[in-house]
Amino acid sequence: MSKKSSNVTEVLKDDGVNSVDIINFQNSSTINVEELTQKFGKDKSWAVRCTFNNRFGGVAIQQLPGEGNRMHMHPDAAECWVILKGKWKWYIDGKGDMEVSEGSIINVPLKTYHQITCIGNEPGIRFAVTAPDVEHVYK
Secondary structure, X not given: OOOEEOOHHHHHHHOOOOEEEOOOOOOOOXXXXXXXXXXXXXXXXXXXXXXXXXXXXXXXXXXOOOOEOOOEEXXXXXXXXXXXXXXXXXXXXXXXXXXXEOXXXXXXXXXXXXXEEEEOOOOEEEEEEEOOOOOEEEO
């Protein structure tokens, strides 16, 4: 049976992100990514939930080269990411591998397996947007 979780803190920690803040910046009028980097560390993995309502949630996630998430899909929601910093390698089922960098926007339909890995020589930051507390189903 596949592992499932809709607990964002558990999902991120299982992906190797040890510093997760889902409260202190949530729904702030403005959030400066450089200030998040200074607060949580330039050379550490961290995640901060920036947006959360009954329609969507958004989390800024910094990971180090070689780090990323596990192959998964969302049965009831699509997901998109805005790449804020660094280089990333994506795998999207049916599309294959692709490399993206700062300024890229990636869309993944619901029920589509996908995985991301930070590549290059510096940490990367992505802003993930999907349904609030979306279910993750892992292969």
